[in-house]
Amino acid sequence: MVTKFYLNEYSKKIKKVTLFLLFFNVSTYSYSDVFRVENVIIQQKFNSSKDFREDLINKAIVTSFEKLSKRIMVEQEFWKIKNIESGKIAEMVSNVSIVDERMISSSYQMIFSIFFDDRKVKSFFNQKGIIYTESISRPILTFPVIKSQNSVNLWNDNFFINNWNNSLVQNYLVEFMLPEGDLTDQKNVTLTVEINSIDISKVLKKYGLNNSLVVLINLDSENENIAYKLNLENTHYFKKFSKKIPSDNSEKILVEIIDEIKNSVENTWKNKNTIFSGSSLSLEFVFANKNLKNLNKLRNTLASTNSIKEIKNLEISSNMHKGKIYFIGTIDSLQRNLKEQNITLKESFNTWVITIDE
DSSP states (O other): OOOOOOOHHHHHHHHHSOOOBOOSOOOOOOTTOTTEEEEEEEEEEOOOOTTHHHHHHHHHHHHHHHHHHHHHBOGGGGGGGTTOOHHHHHTTEEEEEEEEEEEETTEEEEEEEEEEOHHHHHHHHHHHTOOBOOOOOOOEEEEEEEEETTEEESSSSOHHHHHGGGOSOOOSSOOEEOOOOOHHHHHHOBOOSSGGGOBOHHHHHHHTOOOEEEEEEETTOSSSOEEEEEEETTEEEEEEEOOOOOGGGHHHHHHHHHHHHHHHHHHHHHHHTOBOTTSOEEEEEEEOOSSHHHHHHHHHHHHHOTTEEEEEEEEEOSSOEEEEEEEOSOHHHHHHHHHTTTEEEEEETTEEEEEEOO
16 A cells, blocks of 8 residues: 655645646657656546545556656666655656546546656665666667578568567667668678678668667577677677477467567666766776786776776786776766777677777
């Protein structure tokens, strides 16, 4: 049961909040409006108490905050939003709109659109030490390839192409796009049974996009039969996992695979663009040092970078230095700061590599 938080002070405030009834279909989520939570449905058995509707609004606000939090928080942080006082949540609300309300048999249903003040939400997260992101990815051009009987298929009656956008998973920070599949697309994609040999560079150029996702579903195997390679803002990721796909229940499992990949990509994006101003983040890096002079230059540059709070040496050899950086802000801002000092920090296959620009 949700704790009632409409105390006197907030009751006065809620009167100022615009509550209006709109008789049209709920609009879809907008990628440009991360802090608005649409289509929040609250339904419970009707009673005639004076606080009944107020309690439903209360529940809608708490529910919408949970949805917003999971939208922008990295997955390992979800536990931090449990048991938050509902009064604290109410203070972050900018607007509550009632989209629809109706009796359904003996129950009463209300549908809400709730908008949160982004500055208050970010301040709250920082106070709680919660890692999150509000950064939105450029579209990711997606190529789901199916391997069956040792041949590959992308364009002809492809279950993943036909069902990719029908997934129940809603992505807020990442937008997936599918190629049109016209003759030009088909001509310019090189398909092979090896995921790393699938070439989609010409099609990316056609659409003017850089981000891409190539998925290979191997129906000929049950071991590591799902693989994808992801390019996000020139950072490359690769992942494999196994999924049993029984012939009598294949469609359900294939939809689950779509959901799992979408979730994985969105969490990868979140982790790449985390914001945590309340404390330091860290990353381990490798640096191929040519000589002692180069190594000292790197150390001095890192030490003079404002966002870097501490540097630890993990391993040093004649030609390689492995270390750990503790920093504040985002990885993107750290990369920009280092680039200004002719140092490139780049993630390559889950390893951070530092190079000095000559």
